[in-house]
Amino acid sequence: MGEAKSYFFVGIGGSGMLPLALIVHGRGDLVAGSDRTLDQGRLGDKFAFLRGRGIELFPQDGSGIAGRDQIVVTSAAIEEHVPDVVKANAVGARRVTRPQLLAELFNEAKSGIAVGGTSGKSTVTGMIGWILQACHRQPTVMNGAVMKNFVGPDFPFASALVGNGEAFVSEVDESDGSIALYRPAVAVLNNITLDHKSLDELRHLFRDFAAKAGKVVLNLDDDETRFLAAVLPPEKLLTYSFRDSKADLFGSEVVEEE
Structure with missing residues (x-):
């Protein structure tokens, strides 16, 4: 690992920003941030958690932007007129979006x-992360939700896991098109339904996503992903189903337990 970089997350309390900040910090880089919710005096436990992990927090007034050596990370929720963004532009700091930084680390x-x-x-991201962790693979996991199995007294906001193994598990988002940024060794695709974009756009995005992967895990119980399985090279596929016994992984006599 090279020299530590300095990152500033504008909107660090967001569901996609907090886990990414934890991962960057866990890799040894310097992390600070701001959040309008912090300025409003809300969600104190979340911000106390970040401070407890050594992440410095600032008001969202530009005071946390130290200079051009910082990398300023923003999410889609951050407007250009936010003082931190204005200051970052004024000092010439490098700016990246949350998806760009995540894709960079993932790739x-x-x-x-x-x-x-x-x-x-x-x-599913949490399940894969938990399985890999149980198999002592020490994965890094980036999630958009708290993963119950990783929650502990000192880690209540467990939406990320930082490991030193080879695996990096992340949920990837199609709603903003950023799914196109990722080059996965394994792509897992559970379903495709109408949401955020037209179905034709989604089919195109997910087909390109699958085409770039070394291996594609597809659910044959969903009509759209089943169709995708029919047009991808068979050697790339690992299929699963609870209905189709011809799938590579077929589940039957499943008992759900508490």
């Missing part, structure tokens, strides 16, 4: 596992 990993689809991404 550097030796074994990137990207979880896509319209619904269930957070749940």
